[in-house]
Amino acid sequence: xxLVAVGGSDAGISAALRAREVDLAAEVTVVAAxxxxxxxxxxxxxxxSGEVPRWQNLAHRxxxxxxxxxxxxxxxTTARRIDVAARxxxxxxxxxxxxxxxxxxxxxxxGALPVRPPIDGLxxxxxxxxxxLLHSMGDTxxxxxxxxxxxxASAVIVGAGYIGLEMADALATRGLLVTQIExxxxxxxxxxxxxxxxxxxxxxxxEVKVLTGTTVRAVSKAPAGRDGRLEVTAVTAAGEPVTCxxxxxxxxxxxxxxxxxxxxxxxxxxxxxxxxxxxxxxTGLPHVFAAGDCVATYxxxxxxxxxPLGTTAHKQGRVAGENAxxxxxxxxxxxGTQVVKIFGxxxxxxxxxxxxxxxxxxDPLTVASEADDHKAYYPGSHRIAMRFxxxxxxxxxxxxxxxGSKDAEIxxxxxxxxxAIFHSMTVDGLSDLDLSYTPPLGSPWDAIQIGAQDxxxxxxxxxxxx
Amino acid sequence: xxLVAVGGSDAGISAALRAREVDLAAEVTVVAAxxxxxxxxxxxxxxxSGEVPRWQNLAHRxxxxxxxxxxxxxxxTTARRIDVAARxxxxxxxxxxxxxxxxxxxxxxxGALPVRPPIDGLxxxxxxxxxxLLHSMGDTxxxxxxxxxxxxASAVIVGAGYIGLEMADALATRGLLVTQIExxxxxxxxxxxxxxxxxxxxxxxxEVKVLTGTTVRAVSKAPAGRDGRLEVTAVTAAGEPVTCxxxxxxxxxxxxxxxxxxxxxxxxxxxxxxxxxxxxxxTGLPHVFAAGDCVATYxxxxxxxxxPLGTTAHKQGRVAGENAxxxxxxxxxxxGTQVVKIFGxxxxxxxxxxxxxxxxxxDPLTVASEADDHKAYYPGSHRIAMRFxxxxxxxxxxxxxxxGSKDAEIxxxxxxxxxAIFHSMTVDGLSDLDLSYTPPLGSPWDAIQIGAQDxxxxxxxxxxxx
Numbered sequence: 034x035x036l037v038a039v040g041g042s043d044a045g046i047s048a049a050l051r052a053r054e055v056d057l058a059a060e061v062t063v064v065a066a067x068x069x070x071x072x073x074x075x076x077x078x079x080x081x082s083g084e085v086p087r088w089q090n091l092a093h094r095x096x097x098x099x100x101x102x103x104x105x106x107x108x109x110t111t112a113r114r115i116d117v118a119a120r121x122x123x124x125x126x127x128x129x130x131x132x133x134x135x136x137x138x139x140x141x142x143x144g145a146l147p148v149r150p151p152i153d154g155l156x157x158x159x160x161x162x163x164x165x166l167l168h169s170m171g172d173t174x175x176x177x178x179x180x181x182x183x184x185x186a187s188a189v190i191v192g193a194g195y196i197g198l199e200m201a202d203a204l205a206t207r208g209l210l211v212t213q214i215e216x217x218x219x220x221x222x223x224x225x226x227x228x229x230x231x232x233x234x235x236x237x238x239x240e241v242k243v244l245t246g247t248t249v250r251a252v253s254k255a256p257a258g259r260d261g262r263l264e265v266t267a268v269t270a271a272g273e274p275v276t277c278x279x280x281x282x283x284x285x286x287x288x289x290x291x292x293x294x295x296x297x298x299x300x301x302x303x304x305x306x307x308x309x310x311x312x313x314x315x316t317g318l319p320h321v322f323a324a325g326d327c328v329a330t331y332x333x334x335x336x337x338x339x340x341p342l343g344t345t346a347h348k349q350g351r352v353a354g355e356n357a358x359x360x361x362x363x364x365x366x367x368x369g370t371q372v373v374k375i376f377g378x379x380x381x382x383x384x385x386x387x388x389x390x391x392x393x394x395x396d397p398l399t400v401a402s403e404a405d406d407h408k409a410y411y412p413g414s415h416r417i418a419m420r421f422x423x424x425x426x427x428x429x430x431x432x433x434x435x436x437g438s439k440d441a442e443i444x445x446x447x448x449x450x451x452x453a454i455f456h457s458m459t460v461d462g463l464s465d466l467d468l469s470y471t472p473p474l475g476s477p478w479d480a481i482q483i484g485a486q487d488x489x490x491x492x493x494x495x496x497x498x499x
Numbered sequence: 500x501x502l503v504a505v506g507g508s509d510a511g512i513s514a515a516l517r518a519r520e521v522d523l524a525a526e527v528t529v530v531a532a533x534x535x536x537x538x539x540x541x542x543x544x545x546x547x548s549g550e551v552p553r554w555q556n557l558a559h560r561x562x563x564x565x566x567x568x569x570x571x572x573x574x575x576t577t578a579r580r581i582d583v584a585a586r587x588x589x590x591x592x593x594x595x596x597x598x599x600x601x602x603x604x605x606x607x608x609x610g611a612l613p614v615r616p617p618i619d620g621l622x623x624x625x626x627x628x629x630x631x632l633l634h635s636m637g638d639t640x641x642x643x644x645x646x647x648x649x650x651x652a653s654a655v656i657v658g659a660g661y662i663g664l665e666m667a668d669a670l671a672t673r674g675l676l677v678t679q680i681e682x683x684x685x686x687x688x689x690x691x692x693x694x695x696x697x698x699x700x701x702x703x704x705x706e707v708k709v710l711t712g713t714t715v716r717a718v719s720k721a722p723a724g725r726d727g728r729l730e731v732t733a734v735t736a737a738g739e740p741v742t743c744x745x746x747x748x749x750x751x752x753x754x755x756x757x758x759x760x761x762x763x764x765x766x767x768x769x770x771x772x773x774x775x776x777x778x779x780x781x782t783g784l785p786h787v788f789a790a791g792d793c794v795a796t797y798x799x800x801x802x803x804x805x806x807p808l809g810t811t812a813h814k815q816g817r818v819a820g821e822n823a824x825x826x827x828x829x830x831x832x833x834x835g836t837q838v839v840k841i842f843g844x845x846x847x848x849x850x851x852x853x854x855x856x857x858x859x860x861x862d863p864l865t866v867a868s869e870a871d872d873h874k875a876y877y878p879g880s881h882r883i884a885m886r887f888x889x890x891x892x893x894x895x896x897x898x899x900x901x902x903g904s905k906d907a908e909i910x911x912x913x914x915x916x917x918x919a920i921f922h923s924m925t926v927d928g929l930s931d932l933d934l935s936y937t938p939p940l941g942s943p944w945d946a947i948q949i950g951a952q953d954x955x956x957x958x959x960x961x962x963x964x965x
Contacts, residue, residue, distance in 0.1 A: 075936070371935055374940060445912055467917050469849070
């Protein structure tokens with residue numbers, strides 16, 4: 034049995050490792066387009082910031098680890114075409130020569146590609162001019178080259194999603210003057226604007242200049258004599274023009290699934306043009322699985338959607354690798370659980386926000402509240418801003434969003450809620466959970482139980498007023 | 500409708516507050532034996548250590564808060580007897596005069612009393628000699644008086660459970676030389692000795708002298724000219740005598756339910772002599788509920804047991820208060836979820852340990868493993884030592900125990916597992932949970948998912964070898 038995984042990132046490597054775990058006799062080959070298999074792409078901002086001193090540290094596992102686990106690595110090798118009927122994969126190797134790899138089972142983990150927004154000049158200007166996209170290790174080296182060789186004083190970051198915010202943190206930490214431009218009305222548009230505003234305030238406190246509701250129209254080389262090598266032209270929601278000077282421009286406005294290989298083999302596509310798969314991660318093409326950022330993901334509350342996340346890629350890859358060797362595991366589904374650190378703060382969410390819940394047919398109510406991460410009398414406590422969304426009809430917990438100090442266990446608290454939502458708990462039910470308590474690390478009712486009780490109080494009052 | 504809650508601590512106050520929440524017209528009286536209603540007893544060690552500067556800070560709510568919430572407080576008032584048929588409570592007030600309070604519903608929240616172990620001299624020596632028990636705010640003031648007035652240089656702490664450990668931390672933080680004596684073979688006997696040994700190492704690192712497997716036989720005044728005012732005589736498991744000098748001796752070896760009031764009214768008792776209640780917190784006596792450290796607690800995996808915890812008291816009080824006003828809420832059950840901070844480390848558990856699971860009829864397997872709290876490449880990561888217990892037959896997760904830095908989100912990770920156990924998840928199922936990830940705050944597979952996968956690996960290998 035020969036499993037071939039296309040893609041050296043989370044999904045491909047997870048599938049390959051799981052296959053070897055399930056069947057120690059399995060022959061497993063990973064075909065990776067670059068020379069950096071199993072790198073922690075999510076860690077790139079911390080290498081750029083200097084907090085991670087060596088890029089080699091970003092490897093989840095070294096090449097030697099992967100080989101010791103029984104994986105054959107074909108690096109700098111591009112998968113060109115799948116002959117589904119013959120179970121053959123056509124690849125181009127590092128020397129430019131084509132080769133054919135036979136497989137019994139194939140896992141496509143081609144990942145995603147960074148979106149290039151329609152900005153004038155983006156096609157012409159590149160890394161040598163200080164204009165960067167950021168997705169792969171290769172992009173990272175190129176950016177680091179610019180940072181180290183040209184010692185830029187300032188940067189414009191286009192986009193204020195997870196990566197945009199992490200890069201604002203990273204470049205400010207490196208000492209650059211950062212301007213962050215977001216087209217939508219508030220930063221971190223994946224959480225409610227009320228929490229986005231708290232992220233915004235943290236950016237401002239850290240001297241990042243933030244322009245929201247502002248669309249970048251063009252990037253150009255700055256005329257001689259100006260501050261900065263580059264000029265960014267944008268327009269506000271009110272139609273006012275804005276111009277920013279910067280030595281570096283970083284465009285990080287999201288990703289789209291890389292489906293070319295799957296499409297050329299005849300795979301069906303789903304939401305947002307991602308590869309359609311069932312919950313066993315089968316594409317519908319015989320012996321061809323797919324997983325990770327290239328596929329449409331099953332969401333436990335929404336059904337199929339596109340929600341590229343490293344955690345999901347790991348899980349889906351693992352499911353694909355197990356099923357390729359006769360397993361029957363189903364991907365249990367995403368809840369879109371995410372967390373991001375922005376300087377000293379963190380924002381996290383799981384489940385649905387109000388508009389998402391409404392679109393999915395729920396009757397949502399969202400209630401804002403606050404609680405301490407641990408008893409306020411013990412030194413070092415922090416307030417946590419919370420937003421709970423539940424269904425008015427059934428009382429079901431649909432989602433929570435948290436914001437607070439990076440030391441306020443935001444991430445793990447969202448995980449408690451994710452575990453509750455996984456089991457379709459009601460908001461009221463959260464108060465029944467037996468959670469741990471000691472004054473330096475919690476409260477007799479954990480913050481999320483206080484948030485749940487506040488939701489119930491408001492929900493009950495709303496009913497009464499009807 | 501008049502609800503009377505006997506007890507000014509977690510259960511009594513929670514019942515009283517919930518009753519007012521459920522029915523704003525409710526008349527609610529709290530009868531408290533001391534003048535410190537709604538104090539955070541769990542916070543005492545941090546007041547003793549000096550980390551909490553004022554004892555008043557330990558109030559969950561002030562007296563004014565409680566009165567603003569509509570509670571009538573009868574402080575320094577001891578409940579003597581319940582006339583169940585007449586629905587009357589006989590009390591003795593602060594002036595020593597008896598009084599009778601009529602009620603419609605009564606909630607007994609009399610709590611627990613500190614256990615006095617059979618140690619010679621304990622009956623004769625008291626706070627004036629430097630010998631202390633520690634349970635109430637009154638005990639705390641007495642201990643602080645000794646610490647402040649006699650400026651002791653050294654302390655012996657008898658007992659190394661949660662409170663004993665927290666007091667070792669507290670007194671060492673105050674600068675005392677602390678010797679901790681535990682009868683059982685390892686400290687923190689509520690976790691497996693493998694983790695207890697890690698707690699032991701942290702105590703040693705902080706210069707607490709630890710004697711395990713050592714039973715204290717006697718406390719006496721030290722002869723003149725010796726170090727310390729007191730002499731503690733103990734014996735090791737091997738029968739060797741041990742003598743320790745100390746200026747202060749603190750005995751904290753656990754608690755027993757305070758059931759005198761309930762018993763005299765005819766209430767039935769359950770495990771460990773605690774008041775028997777159903778899951779609606781009814782005692783069986785008409786119109787008499789009971790909650791908190793005085794009752795036998797429903798455990799989701801064990802049925803009725805005695806497991807006094809502040810979190811449980813809050814929940815049970817809330818259930819009793821709701822049901823007293825016509826509610827039908829059931830206490831969902833404890834999982835014994837607990838966490839303790841010891842200097843810079845924390846230990847936590849939820850669910851069952853191997854011997855507990857075996858006694859309850861499960862076929863348990865416990866597997867030790869380790870993982871990082873967040874990606875090791877990001878600064879400040881910590882290893883977490885984990886022990887997972889699951890049922891071999893069903894794969895069900897029965898319990899987890901964690902030990903690691905107090906900054907490693909030990910408490911909230913145990914809470915994720917508690918939420919999983921609440922829903923009868925399998926160990927394998929933990930890998931399906933959609934948990935949050937960003938390199939500074941987690942890993943693509945959270946530590947508890949890595950522990951779960953290690954359990955599966957060992958469990959599968961064990962099956963194979965059979």
